Amino acid sequence: MASLARTVPRRALISLQSLRTSSTRPVRQSLQSLQPLQSRTQPHHLHLQPQIRPYHSTLHPRLPDHEYNNSQIAILSAALPHIPEHGFSAEALALGARDAGFLDVSVQLFPRAEFDLVLFWLASRRGLLRAKVEEGALFRRVADKSGRDASSFSTEEKCRILVMERLKMNSDVKGQWQGALAQMSLLSNIPVSLTELHALSNDILSLSDDSAVDASWYSRRLALSAIYASAEVVMTRDPTPDLSETEAFVNRRFEDKEALKQKIEGVSQCVSFVGNTAVGVGRSWGLKI
Template identity: 40%
Template sequence: MATPSLRLLRLRPRTTTTPLTSASFLSAQTPHRASYHSSNHPPPPGPFTPIETSILSSALPHIPVHGFTPTTLHLGAKDAGYLDASTNLFPAGAFSLVHYHLYTQRQALAARTDITNPPAPIDANGKPGRPAGVGAKVKALTWARLQANAPIIDKYPEALALMSLFGNISPSLRELSALSDEIWFLAGDVAVDSSWYTKR
């Protein structure tokens, strides 16, 4: 009878326990703070360091010619005054250009006060008309965001190809979600019911 019990013990998968370190304990205890829009709190820091921002912003003008490629990253590093080896700061490679483009164009929507806070229209009788509603602002902001792709539209298939790679899907979808949230926030949506989710 001892033999069957030994066989059962052998069939059980081995489990390995990892030692509990102070870093893993702290990361388990620290609550994750999700970024969200609030008028009472400062915006969360961006995903890029100042050096990365300098290189990527210098690389953006090269995209219409060289596309979303490592060559564009190298040219951006050179224009920003860094060595070619500085592109090693970007483990995602050319996708960093895509991510930076998406991020900066999303941030640029906040400056579009002509859409988010337009002057009240005046009708033919000189009386103030109804201001634009949330839906009209969402439509205008979405159109403005699409028009921001115009300078690089010939190279945009490269960006879409990079976004579809397995390792880049998550940050791409996260940025798309942030864009949707940004548009509704800038349009003045104050819904607190289930429509907050369905709109996004």
């Protein structure tokens, strides 16, 4: 419960790419009112517009954003500490409204009800993950534990670290996560849930310095999304306090992914070799190919 006292740090809220409001000035006033959930000691800049990746065309449609006004952000932020006990529920929302100085009836501000609390949790944890990497603390901490230099981590190693760090952010709500997964699996909620999952995998690869722009751009994100989604299910049944079983599962999945990638590359190289050989033989026979 101690970690949830700082559940929405200022830099995490600032770096949320999925939360937008109509103006920046009221947001500053709202953020100032969220003590003690946020620290006042860190510098901040508001970046409310989602970033556009260099790989995306300007003609490519943007992913839909989760739009919340100032009152909704205040209620959702105050509701997060109640999730471990009350889950992603209307009761947690009502308690958050009271803590933020609103009436219980204010939960009607959320058309998607409890699912908005799930989305806000996902977006805020994603923002917190980005803030940790931008501050340089995450990779440095892991490097110090392993006796390595943080600059020596490969892209895949960074992906594994970020996946596990994101999963560990769910530790305090692990007992309630099956309820969140159930809400995300509802037919009407699946598109937005998949959008958030894609945003997470895209962020993880971006933070891992994966700058490759090729035909596998989408397949890498799909593979990482599949690994993370399956690891979340394993996490809900992991009895270990440090999620060691989940970490072992994640490591196996990454190894399987690399093995599958090598097999696919091997098959493609074989097909290419056979094709080039056939073309060479045909030309030696006088065929115009």
